[in-house]
Amino acid sequence: MTRASAPPILLQLHSPESVSTQVASLRNLKNELIGHDQRKEAYVNAGIIPALAQVLSSRRPTVRTTEFNGSIQEESKSAELEACLQAILIVGSLAQGGPTFLAPIFASNILPALLSTLSSEGCPLSFRLPILRVLSTIADRLPLQSQEQWPRDTRLADLVFASEHIGCLTRILGENYGSAQIQTSIELAAALIGKLCTEESHKTALAECGVLDALAVKIASFVVAQGFVLPGAEDHLQYLGALEAIPSPAPASAHLAPILRAVTVIIEHSKWRAEHLLSSPAIVTVFPKQVPGFSPSDIKKGPWGTPYLGSSAVPRPIGPNPVDALLPSVPLAHAKSSPNAANFPPLGHGGSQRRHSSHSFPTPFSLTETPIPEEDENSIVPWLLCILRSENGMARLMAARLVTALFRLGLAKKHRVPMFSYLLIPILIRILDKDFSLPNEGGPNYSGLISPTQCLKEEAPAVLANLVMDDQELQKHAVDGSALKRLSQLLKETYNPVPESSRPMWQAEGDTLGADSESVSAECRLGPPGYSPTLCHVMRYRESILKALAALVPFKDEYRKAVCENGVVPYIIDSLKPRPSDAPADASIPKNTAADGNPTPTLLAACGAARMLTRSVSVLRTSLIDAGVAQPLFALIKHPDLEVQIAATAAICNLALDFSPMKEAIISADIIPLLCEHAHSSNTKLRIESLWALKHVVYNTSNDIKMKVVAALGPAWIWQVISQDPVSNLTKRGMEDEMEQGAEIAMGRANSAGEQVDILNPMEEAGSRDENFKTTDTMPPSKMSLEMFLPDARRRRKLVLHGDLEQSTQARQDDIAVQEQTFDLLRNIICGPGAPEMIDHLFKEIGQDELLGALADNLRPRSIQLPHRRETSSRSLQIPVEILSSVTALIIHLAAGLPRHRQLLVSHRNLMRSLTDYFNHTHREVRVNCVWVVINLIYEEDQSDREGCRERAAKLRTLGIADRLASLADDSDLDVKERTKTAMHLLNSLAPA
Incomplete structure (x- = not known):
């Protein structure tokens, strides 16, 4: 290709003598470009993209009818349509050249013109297919542009x-x-x-x-x-x-x-x-x-032939789903022994999040777990299971993915768990076999640039991960089916050298049609070469495998040990290493070593796997230390991507536990200031994880470290968080809207x-x-x-209201979680041998009245006025159990301080009076915490405090604490009952009735 060969065609495209000559030029150009990447590069540099954009904008096809001089107008219209069609085909050919050609296409007006054509009412079918193919081609190559x-x-x-x-x-x-x-x-x-x-x-x-x-x-x-x-x-x-x-x-x-x-x-x-x-x-x-039917004998006829039900008519019970009859029988014994059968739907990957009941809308302020009535299951669930057994290839996997999504959302019945164990899990594990391949890969391939078999292998582990998440029975079946062994081997194989699929295009030095300087417009400048489809497939495969490994081992220490025995811990640590910020110039050449790093999605999955493994004390003290898990995680909390920071901080939470040998490494690596900085982040998830990590760091550590944490977080910031009221801060209008939404949605549940x-x-x-x-x-x-x-x-x-309500409820839960972790952080700060000193430090930095006042306010009963409501003018709001548990736990440790600290708690004007409202709370942790507060306040540690204990006991009796304790004497929880005996004995001995 020489510099003089292209301009004539470009001139003909910009200033054609007629539409027919422009069509001929476009057709010749299309034939010249197909399969020749060097020519494509040369023509892009010469300005082919703006020329094609002009053709697509000016020759846009529309449906028009003509009655006069039809032959001339129809001929012109036909030529215009052909010109536009040829331009679309050329754009598709350019996009086929790889990610380097996507940058000039996005910089031009080509894609808006194509979508405008596709969206027009009169878009012919002959245009629709080429446009959809162009869009699909670009969609396949977008991930190749930048793996980071x-x-x-x-x-x-x-x-x-x-x-x-x-x-x-x-x-x-x-x-x-x-x-x-x-x-x-x-x-x-x-x-x-x-x-x-x-x-x-x-x-x-x-x-x-x-x-x-x-x-x-x-x-x-x-x-x-x-x-x-x-x-x-x-x-x-x-x-x-x-x-x-x-x-x-x-x-x-x-x-x-x-x-x-x-x-x-x-x-x-x-x-x-x-x-x-x-x-x-x-x-x-x-x-x-x-719906329940009636027996024919129950249906009577009136004098005028009108049917009615007799007085003894009873609806027949609904029989089994007809589609279920087509599924094989599976053993149901495991359904009763499932350790989390009572918690269906299973908990998701949300940390402190809880799934709400299946009522019309989640109760935003009462997060106590209540029995969830089982909903009617749609017949699409057994139909998808039938598809699993009858179909093959991608249809089977997508049926598995869809039924798994419905299962995770609580739209499948409990009894499906054994069926998933015996029908779905073996299919997914079979795909993990090394020799697995589809028998027939012919026909259209909608999987992108890789074969259907590769796409199947790539997605199957992620489906398995989503299926077994938080369900121990499903995890057991998967592990018994050798899922851990196969996944471990596959993870190792993802680090095998990737065969080089293509070499960089040859071009003579300085011999291009267009300039290569930055002064050239973006429409005439090629983008980065990107990565090979095979390498991207390997990275996605690795990510999917890491997700599956993380989902299989959260509960069983023996599973975590099995992962270590399979020798994949070093590969998980290698997966924590990001790609270098300065991408190599020859990025199109596949590289797949540990030094080459991993894209962001793989980093997130690797953080999840590392977090699950760090739950094991033995694994943390042996395999993870030997592999050096700390340093990659310390580097990732400084990663520029926010999601990576969150995932890495969540993994560091387990490294900071008191039994962890890496707790000192966190302190010596100067990670605490970074965690404190992240605790002030505008991202709520990062705030939660950072506070959680700090909570573990300060437990049983020296007071100087605790003081540094308080100073780095800022006493004013701490008080601001703990004094917030996530309940009463709702505006009346917001509460009114929410109640209206709940009423509307509640009556429409059966529509599903x-x-x-x-x-x-x-x-x-x-x-x-x-x-x-x-x-x-x-x-x-x-x-x-x-x-x-x-x-x-x-x-x-209903869809819009539910979506808005889901977002607002999630936001409130996140705010509650931030406050909960802050209270837990303060509790751990005043734990240990130097607790009295730290209590005085908090009183000095935050303020004695401010801290105790914030605790009292969080225990205060709340109600909100609801204007224009017929049934009542106000509504009482329940305080979240998480806040009650954290606040009462903090009071327990304050009451374990010096006598003067206990006296401050008893003499506070509102604190103990508000606490009395929760001795009969429905949640056992709140009840036992209240009893422990009483024990700590009146427990006599030495003879010098005997008189103070008597005064505090008398004060508690005047507040009605004795009656509250008496109501717990026969509590259903054994711990509450035993602690109540101790509290009543101390109270009666110090301040008899």
């Missing part, structure tokens, strides 16, 4: 899921399976969602605009094609929320995997979006809710199963009051159309 970037590059996702373009996805996915081109466009659109949808805002937008409902129709069409429609479903078509007809069956050539993947990425980690899926008209139509509950559901009224929802209240028409996929007012409002 976290979160993922969302530039393309922000464009595709923008409000002006997202509707085209709904329209494409909402079409009936017809021709092969329509089928391909549907699957390409679904695959694009699966690749790009990583942000919470994008997932919510896809659910609200109807994409999730359109995908549900596609799932229903596969259900129809496979013959899984529940018997009698056609009798429910007239019910509100169902379609007017059973969806058409999917053709045999249609692929289920991209549909399931798109659905899964949208609903993962959000119960509200998952319930939105289960209440979709298509799912309700093929899987209607089973398809019940008709309009009489009890006030959301209809709310929707009619809101002008924004009036236009979507119409029933879906008999034929498939775009309107049928736009959620009706009731379901859309």
Whole structure:
């Protein structure tokens, strides 16, 4: 390629003599570029990207009808369409060249022009497919640009899921399976969602605009094609929320995997979006809710033929789900012996977070764990298990991923745990075999730049990790199936040399069509070469394996020891090393040694694995010390990425425990000032983890270290945190809105199963009051159309309110967790031999009245005024159990101080009076803490304090503490009962009644 060969074509593109000559130039250019990366590079430098952007903007296809001089106008229109199509194909060819060509494409107006064309009402099918392929090609190569970037590059996702373009996805996915081109466009659109949808805002937008409902129709069409429609479903078509007809069956050539993947990425980690899926008209139509029936003898006929139920009519109990009859029987003995069966749904990876009950909305101020009534399970769960057994390849894995997501969100029944153990776990472990491969990898590959087998192997460990998380029975089945051994071997193999798939393009020195200086516009300048698809696959594989290892070992020390015996601890430590900040120039050449480091997602997974292993005392004292786990973690808490700082700090929490030999290393490495700095972060998660680590560091350490922590955090900051009131700080309007949301959502719970509950559901009224929802209240028409996929007012409002409420509740829980960890930090500061000195230090730095006043305020009962409420003008608010436990524990240690410290507590005007309200609290930890406060206040350590103990005992009796203790004499908790005996004995001996 010489410098003189390209300009004529570019000139013809910028200033064509006619549309037909421009088409010829574009066609010649396309043929010249396909498969020739050097020519692509040369033409980009010469300015081909701006020329293509001009063609796409000026030749945008639109549907127009002409009646006069039709032949001339149609010929011109046809040529314009062909010019635009050729430009799209050239853009796709450039994107095929690799990540280095993505930078100039993003710098131009090409992608907005393509999406505008795709979003136009008259976009021809012949344009839709090439555009979707171009977008899919770019989506595949975006992760290759920079492995260090976290979160993922969302530039393309922000464009595709923008409000002006997202509707085209709904329209494409909402079409009936017809021709092969329509089928391909549907699957390409679904695959694009699966690749790009990583942000919470994008997932919510896809659910609200109807994409999730359109995908549900596609799932229903596969259900129809496979013959899984529940018997009698056609009798429910007239019910509100169902379609007017059973969806058409999917053709045999249609692929289920991209549909399931798109659905899964949208609903993962959000119960509200998952319930939105289960209440979709298509799912309700093929899987209607089973209702109790009546015997024919119970149905009577009136004089005019009107049927009615006899007085003795009793509904028949609902039988087993018909789809379950197609599944094999599995032993159920393990279901009762499961150690956490009573805690279903299992706890997620949230630290102090708790899953709320299955009521309409979580109670934000009462986090006590109550029995959770088991909800009706949608028939999509057993259907997905049937898909697991009948399908193969990616469809099987995506069915596993979707049913696992529903399981994690509490939308599957308890008895599914044994079925997962015997049906799902063996399938996932089989994929981990070294010799596993798909028998037939032909057909379209929606997995990106790697083979379907590689993609399957890459994702299976992550699905296994999500499945067994926090469930000891599932973890046992996985370990018994040799999951730890296989994962350990696979982790080692991820450090094998990566075969070099391609070499850098040769080019003559200084012989390019365009200048390479920074003065050239971004549209004419190539981006970084990026990384090979194989290397990126290995990194994602490593990340997935680390997640699985971390999920298998959190509870059993024998599992953690097995990981060490398999010899993978050094590889986990190597996975904690980040990529160098100065990426090598030849980044396209695969490198896979420990010195090359790891991308951010792998670092996060490695931190999780290290955190689980540090739970074991023996492992921490042997294998982890030998491998040198501390130094990589100390480096990662200084990492520029915030998520890495949080993950590394969470792992350091276990290193800072009192039994850890690395606690001194944390102090000597000058990590404490950094933890104190992170405790002031605007990110709540980082604040929580940093305070948690500091809480462990100060326990049983010297007073000078404790004083340094108090000084570094700042006494004013400490007082500000502990004096905050996460309950009463809610505004009246916010509380009113929340109560309204709860009322509306509460009466609409049954909609997730398809019940008709309009009489009890006030959301209809709310929707009619809101002008924004009036236009979507119409029933879906008999034929498939775009309107049928736009959620009706009731379901859309429920989705929005639940999402907002979930975010606000999570924010409040995070604030509570920060305050809880701060109280625990203060408690540990006044522990140990030098406790009296530290109590005086806190009183001096924070202020005696300020500290005790903050404790009293956190125990004070609360209520909030609710204006315009008919039933009551105020509502009492329960204080979170975490705060009560932490505050009372701190008071226990204050009461263990010197006599003058005890006297301060008893003489405080509000503290002990507020404490009396919690002796009969429902949570046993709060009750036992209250009793311990009494014991410490009146326990006689030496003869000199005998008179002071009598005075304090008398004061406690006047506050009614004796009656409170008497009510605990027969407490159901043995610890509370025994401590109460001690407290009553001390009180009666010092201050008899």
